[in-house]
Amino acid sequence: DSGVTQTPKHLITATGQRVTLRCSPRSGDLSVYWYQQSLDQGLQFLIQYYNGEERAKGNILERFSAQQFPDLHSELNLSSLELGDSALYFCASSVGAFPDTQYFGPGTRLTVL
Amino acid sequence: KNQVEQSPQSLIILEGKNCTLQCNYTVSPFSNLRWYKQDTGRGPVSLTIMTFSENTKSNGRYTATLDADTKQSSLHITASQLSDSASYICVVSALVTGGGNKLTFGTGTQLKVEL
Numbered sequence: 437d438s439g440v441t442q443t444p445k446h447l448i449t450a451t452g453q454r455v456t457l458r459c460s461p462r463s464g465d466l467s468v469y470w471y472q473q474s475l476d477q478g479l480q481f482l483i484q485y486y487n488g489e490e491r492a493k494g495n496i497l498e499r500f501s502a503q504q505f506p507d508l509h510s511e512l513n514l515s516s517l518e519l520g521d522s523a524l525y526f527c528a529s530s531v532g533a534f535p536d537t538q539y540f541g542p543g544t545r546l547t548v549l
Numbered sequence: 550k551n552q553v554e555q556s557p558q559s560l561i562i563l564e565g566k567n568c569t570l571q572c573n574y575t576v577s578p579f580s581n582l583r584w585y586k587q588d589t590g591r592g593p594v595s596l597t598i599m600t601f602s603e604n605t606k607s608n609g610r611y612t613a614t615l616d617a618d619t620k621q622s623s624l625h626i627t628a629s630q631l632s633d634s635a636s637y638i639c640v641v642s643a644l645v646t647g648g649g650n651k652l653t654f655g656t657g658t659q660l661k662v663e664l
Binding site for chain 2: 440
């Protein structure tokens, strides 16, 4: 158990819908990272937040947005969902912004039908 | 464009044998290189993290090396066990303005350890 929690574990929804994935970092960790892992691709870095502020951006679509709240939990919002958005979404946390070890959560499996 | 390439794509070895996984990268400005182990359907677990000045780091039976000049890294697994069966992912981090990390992931080497 990494100490990072993600909810929900599984999510099934339809195209065009909007969903919110939630992540709680390990106690004391200030950075949160979001990743997408599709079957045919490796892990793709989406975005990093550090202490409530966006710190780095990866291949995150405009339909996706994220935020980190004052209690340091983070949410990833996915809108206008497409079939290709079906994937495992991982959240990770680390103590600082650089170059800490990241601890990954168990992931949220999103299926878009 | 930042890229991380891993080889081989997959590998099958017998329990007790050693193996070495390779990672080549073109990422700049280089910040650090990490190796992760990922069991199917689960989140990756960090094995090692190395900065520019480090050329080797061990974690139990796992030893990672880094050659920053040739931009190559390897992960050596000694005396493999069935539980080593997993995907091993090389991740290279670039520094970005503001002090964050932009991570580029390799597609992983799928290792299977058999009896």
